[in-house]
Amino acid sequence: MNKSRRLLIILTKNPEAGMVKTRLARSIGNEKALEVYETLRCHTARITAHVQAERIVYYSSFIPTSTNNIFLTSTFNTALQQGNDFGERMLHTIENGCAKSFNRIVLIGTDCYELTTEIIEEAFTLLEDSDAVIGPATDGGFYLIGMRRPVPEIFLNRQWSTSSVLEESVAMMQKLHIRYQLLQELSDIDTYDDLKKSALWTCKP
Numbered sequence: 001m002n003k004s005r006r007l008l009i010i011l012t013k014n015p016e017a018g019m020v021k022t023r024l025a026r027s028i029g030n031e032k033a034l035e036v037y038e039t040l041r042c043h044t045a046r047i048t049a050h051v052q053a054e055r056i057v058y059y060s061s062f063i064p065t066s067t068n069n070i071f072l073t074s075t076f077n078t079a080l081q082q083g084n085d086f087g088e089r090m091l092h093t094i095e096n097g098c099a100k101s102f103n104r105i106v107l108i109g110t111d112c113y114e115l116t117t118e119i120i121e122e123a124f125t126l127l128e129d130s131d132a133v134i135g136p137a138t139d140g141g142f143y144l145i146g147m148r149r150p151v152p153e154i155f156l157n158r159q160w161s162t163s164s165v166l167e168e169s170v171a172m173m174q175k176l177h178i179r180y181q182l183l184q185e186l187s188d189i190d191t192y193d194d195l196k197k198s199a200l201w202t203c204k205p
Contacts, residue, residue: 006053006124007102009093011081012041012071012110013060027192037110038070039200040189044110045070047117053124054102058093087155095150106133106146111188113198115143119183126181132173134166135183139194141165143186151178 013020015038017030025033048055057071058081064072071078079096083089090107097105104127106120119135123146126133132151135144140163145154153172158165173180189198 005102006104007097007100007106008048008051008053008055008120009097009105009107010044010048010055010057010071010076010110011060011089011093011107012044012057013037014062014064015041021190023191024189024195028195036189036195036200040113041070041110043113044108044115045076047115048108048120049075051117051120051124053104053106056093056097058089086160087158090145091150091152091155094147098150103148104128104146105148106144108135108144109188111190112137112143112186113189113200114186119186120144123183126183129179130181131178132180133183134169134180136166136185138185138187139163139190140167141188142169143188144183145169151176 015034017034020037021033024036055075056077056079058079060081063078063080081089082092093107094105104124106123108115108120123133123135123144127146127148131148133146134142137143142165153176154169158168170180187194187198189195189200195201
């Protein structure tokens with residue numbers, strides 16, 4: 001295995017009350033929603049720290065300078081997201097990775113408390129024999145996408161945050177004759193119901 005050819009991209013929002021987990025915040029408030037998001041970010045940092053790949057964390061608004069930020073360590077490189085919507089931002093990170101000669105690129109967010117180091121490693125392994133890999137989320141989206149090269153059709157001119165994102169993505173890959181593999185289905189934490197069903201739920205509603 002050539003580690004230098006494997007890139008793990010982590011997309012994160014800057015952790016600010018009122019700017020993260022807005023659907024969850026409608027039920028538990030901005031500050032509690034921020035606490036949940038920080039817990040998810042800490043989980044993501046922990047499970048990705050030892051993945052056999054280079055790691056770049058892309059921030060949504062600015063690259064923080066605070067030393068207590070979970071991703072500001074020698075384990076992670078940092079960069080700033082670019083693009084007008086979620087699809088453009090994802091595509092930009094993958095294009096940047098390919099421009100730096102990475103040919104096994106896995107992209108995740110910071111919303112999935114069920115995601116593990118082993119699942120991420122499995123995604124990289126599947127990319128040895130496939131063009132793409134997707135981690136289906138229970139809400140109809142995906143918690144992970146991996147590619148060997150950029151495929152703009154998967155990311156551009158799409159409606160995101162709908163229950164048909166995964167289905168449409170798979171259909172596009174089939175149309176483009178892209179060899180893809182699916183990982184196990186996991187749950188993101190975006191809503192109050194998601195939180196109650198998750199291992200993070202330790203208090204009574």
